[in-house]
Amino acid sequence: QKEVEQNSGPLSVPEGAIASLNCTYSDRVSQSFFWYRQYSGKSPELIMSIYSNGDKEDGRFTAQLNKASQYVSLLIRDSQPSDSATYLCASKREGAQKLVFGQGTRLTINP
Amino acid sequence: EAQVTQNPRYLITVTGKKLTVTCSQNMNHEYMSWYRQDPGLGLRQIYYSMNVEATDKGDVPEGYKVSRKEKRNFPLILESPSPNQTSLYFCASSNRGRSYTEAFFGQGTRLTVV
Numbered sequence: 001q002k003e004v005e006q007n008s009g010p011l012s013v014p015e016g017a018i019a020s021l022n023c024t025y026s027d028r029v030s031q032s033f034f035w036y037r038q039y040s041g042k043s044p045e046l047i048m049s050i051y052s053n054g055d056k057e058d059g060r061f062t063a064q065l066n067k068a069s070q071y072v073s074l075l076i077r078d079s080q081p082s083d084s085a086t087y088l089c090a091s092k093r094e095g096a097q098k099l100v101f102g103q104g105t106r107l108t109i110n111p
Numbered sequence: 112e113a114q115v116t117q118n119p120r121y122l123i124t125v126t127g128k129k130l131t132v133t134c135s136q137n138m139n140h141e142y143m144s145w146y147r148q149d150p151g152l153g154l155r156q157i158y159y160s161m162n163v164e165a166t167d168k169g170d171v172p173e174g175y176k177v178s179r180k181e182k183r184n185f186p187l188i189l190e191s192p193s194p195n196q197t198s199l200y201f202c203a204s205s206n207r208g209r210s211y212t213e214a215f216f217g218q219g220t221r222l223t224v225v
Contacts, residue, residue, distance in 0.1 A: 034213060043201055043216040097142045097205065099214055103153035
């Protein structure tokens with residue numbers, strides 16, 4: 001079992017709808033979780049981080065963390081074509097520096 | 112501007128010809144690492160460094176070397192590249208000691224070994 005798992009997609013969502021991206025993790029010691037967006041051929045850029053159970057909102061993005069069920073999700077409201085990218089979920093253990101990445105979910109927003 | 116700079120951005124080389132990919136950060140970060148990214152496999156850590164003269168293997172270190180003689184620089188060395196090292200490489204840095212901090216990534220180096 002991979003430490004961080006994502007559905008590779010592709011996930012297609014119509015413009016204006018809510019895109020929902022999911023991630024599960026196997027290491028219960030994981031404490032910090034990050035969502036990176038990566039355009040094709042470009043470097044990952046951080047869009048959300050979450051450390052506590054519950055929801056964290058930033059503009060059109062909401063990250064959700066459920067440590068009991070070991071899943072993290074990212075919701076993108078009012079999806080735009082510019083949101084089309086691969087979204088990488090990553091975790092860090094408590095006290096550690098290493099980021100463990102999922103394989104990424106490719107999201108396509110259809111105009 | 113805070114950034115991680117990699118060079119070169121693109122490189123085509125032949126099997127066995129030694130090469131170095133440079134990485135430099137201007138954020139005074141202690142922790143630096145190298146990743147390779149391959150389709151369907153995501154980002155996999157090659158080597159990391161907790162500080163100057165402190166490096167260690169990541170998940171896929173075979174065929175690679177690194178050094179950390181200065182805090183800002185963390186070059187990746189391929190002594191004898193092989194075609195299976197064709198990949199997209201990223202250098203990243205972050206503050207050490209705080210698991211909440213994000214990693215900043217360089218622009219990436221696309222390496223092709225023929």
